[in-house]
Amino acid sequence: xxxxxxxxxxxxxxxxxxxxxxxxxxxxxxxxxxxxxxxxxxxxxxxxxxxxxxxxxxxxxxxxxxxxxxxxxxxxxxxxxxxxxxxxxxxxxxxxxxxxxxxxxxxxxxxxxxxxxxxxxxxxxxxxxxxxxxxxxxxxxxxxxxxxxxxxxxxxxxxxxxxxxxxxxxxxxxxxxxxxxxxxxxxxxxxxxxxxxxxxxxxxxxxxxxxx
DNA sequence: CGTCTGATTACG
DNA sequence: GTAATCAGACGG
Numbered sequence: 001x002x003x004x005x006x007x008x009x010x011x012x013x014x015x016x017x018x019x020x021x022x023x024x025x026x027x028x029x030x031x032x033x034x035x036x037x038x039x040x041x042x043x044x045x046x047x048x049x050x051x052x053x054x055x056x057x058x059x060x061x062x063x064x065x066x067x068x069x070x071x072x073x074x075x076x077x078x079x080x081x082x083x084x085x086x087x088x089x090x091x092x093x094x095x096x097x098x099x100x101x102x103x104x105x106x107x108x109x110x111x112x113x114x115x116x117x118x119x120x121x122x123x124x125x126x127x128x129x130x131x132x133x134x135x136x137x138x139x140x141x142x143x144x145x146x147x148x149x150x151x152x153x154x155x156x157x158x159x160x161x162x163x164x165x166x167x168x169x170x171x172x173x174x175x176x177x178x179x180x181x182x183x184x185x186x187x188x189x190x191x192x193x194x195x196x197x198x199x200x201x202x203x204x205x206x207x208x209x210x211x212x
Numbered sequence: 213c214g215t216c217t218g219a220t221t222a223c224g
Numbered sequence: 225g226t227a228a229t230c231a232g233a234c235g236g
Binding site: 053060061085087089090091093106108110142144145 | 219220221
């Protein structure tokens, strides 16, 4: 059992944290703080919305066909690594690989509540700074937005998420199961039966959750 | 090699 | 409501 160091954000999640059943991991990630210590500066945000993707019986998952490809292979590896994919010709999305080695499952980070480095986030998002408090949420309230705000792209593909410069920190206060809402995932209408699975999880009432 | 399309976003 | 924009996946 590794012991990651304390910092201003608390204690970093260690490698073992990611070795838990996928839905449990998805729920456990809510409330943690994702920190990217990039050369140009540090950005951080609290995870407020996630979705889980499972290969078996989940037509929405990139791993559905069961065969690793150049894009998806990290999804089939051991848990705790970053699966980053490029979508719609212009956006990147960040996932946490879940499930044991050989099983293609992952958790998409869909929204963050900015914690630190908002000015750098705004710069990366090509937004003016300072910005009205009401618009802060638009920095990170969507999977493509938060990846851009944190400076995550294909360069981070396969990175371990328990060590710097990109890692998670333990949630300040544990979330009660009643503080977590669940519902269908966003924009997967093509996935048939799987489109109805309640595999999107978010912190109840949190204003930084995406619209979808 | 050609074609289709998407785990999204911004803008009208 | 819809255009933007391209890598990945797949069929031929």
